[in-house]
Amino acid sequence: xxxxxxxxxxxxxxxxxxxxxxxxxxxxxxxxxxxxxxxxxxxxxxxxxxxxxxxxxxxxxxxxxxxxxxxxxxxxxxxxxxxxxxxxxxxxxxxxxxxxxxxxxxxxxxxxxxxxxx
Amino acid sequence: xxxxxxxxxxxxxxxxxxxxxxxxxxxxxxxxxxxxxxxxxxxxxxxxxxxxxxxxxxxxxxxxxxxxxxxxxxxxxxxxxxxxxxxxxxxxxxxxxxxxxxxxxxxxxxxxxxxxxx
DNA sequence: GAACTATTTCGACGATCATAGAAATATCGC
DNA sequence: GCGATATTTCTATGATCGTCGAAATAGTTC
Numbered sequence: 001x002x003x004x005x006x007x008x009x010x011x012x013x014x015x016x017x018x019x020x021x022x023x024x025x026x027x028x029x030x031x032x033x034x035x036x037x038x039x040x041x042x043x044x045x046x047x048x049x050x051x052x053x054x055x056x057x058x059x060x061x062x063x064x065x066x067x068x069x070x071x072x073x074x075x076x077x078x079x080x081x082x083x084x085x086x087x088x089x090x091x092x093x094x095x096x097x098x099x100x101x102x103x104x105x106x107x108x109x110x111x112x113x114x115x116x117x118x
Numbered sequence: 119x120x121x122x123x124x125x126x127x128x129x130x131x132x133x134x135x136x137x138x139x140x141x142x143x144x145x146x147x148x149x150x151x152x153x154x155x156x157x158x159x160x161x162x163x164x165x166x167x168x169x170x171x172x173x174x175x176x177x178x179x180x181x182x183x184x185x186x187x188x189x190x191x192x193x194x195x196x197x198x199x200x201x202x203x204x205x206x207x208x209x210x211x212x213x214x215x216x217x218x219x220x221x222x223x224x225x226x227x228x229x230x231x232x233x234x235x236x
Numbered sequence: 237g238a239a240c241t242a243t244t245t246c247g248a249c250g251a252t253c254a255t256a257g258a259a260a261t262a263t264c265g266c
Numbered sequence: 267g268c269g270a271t272a273t274t275t276c277t278a279t280g281a282t283c284g285t286c287g288a289a290a291t292a293g294t295t296c
Binding site: 155159173189 | 271273
């Protein structure tokens with residue numbers, strides 16, 4: 001995915017909030033298995049309506065994705081977007097000197113290993 | 119540097135703004151040489167007062183640092199803070215599977231190579 | 237198709253943020 | 267100390283954001 005300034009601002013803004021940051025990190029750690037909205041709300045201890053607002057915010061920013069599974073909506077972190085964001089932030093780091101691996105995660109390493117009560 | 123949730127929220131919030139993001143990336147690319155406030159204002163085409171606001175914001179978030187050089191204040195990106203932030207974001211990525219280099223930039227690679235009119 | 241569960245949308249409130257001109261502060265060179 | 271340059275603080279205004287109860291929507295099961 002190609003990252004640009006407006007998209008990066010949107011993504012960073014989405015992450016710049018306590019609940020959304022915790023939410024995103026939760027999904028990052030959950031791996032490809034993801035988590036249903038209800039479980040997230042319970043984990044983060046916030047009302048469903050608030051969670052929904054934050055989920056929509058992160059989704060709009062392209063940081064997480066949604067899939068339906070039964071009557072639950074499962075959310076997963078978008079590792080590609082995360083990597084793009086990080087790469088964008090570090091672009092030409094240190095004036096072009098080769099110094100950053102520029103991050104890479106999930107593209108082919110995100111195997112499901114978490115528990116999901118599906 | 120140890121990163122925690124409030125600090126990460128502050129850092130992300132600082133970056134979640136068009137001008138500040140451009141400013142930070144400019145400094146990231148400027149390397150250890152950094153840039154004086156005036157040059158930044160000219161580069162980003164924003165009023166001094168606005169720039170000062172944004173510089174203070176990024177400084178408070180711990181993402182940039184300031185040093186005096188003559189009558190100019192030189193700002194530099196704090197690569198360590200940037201790396202900490204990225205690492206925090208990717209912590210236990212993919213459920214602990216080894217997949218991310220977790221970023222590294224500047225700690226010993228940020229050699230001055232830009233021009234500074236000192 | 238009705239009862240049930242999971243999740244989202246609506247609405248209203250208070251709080252925080254971005255902007256930029258004008259005035260104040262700091263440093264320099266003489 | 268004075269004039270000049272560099273940067274910050276002050277101040278005011280409009281805009282955006284986070285919260286969460288209540289109602290609405292979507293999907294499941296029988």
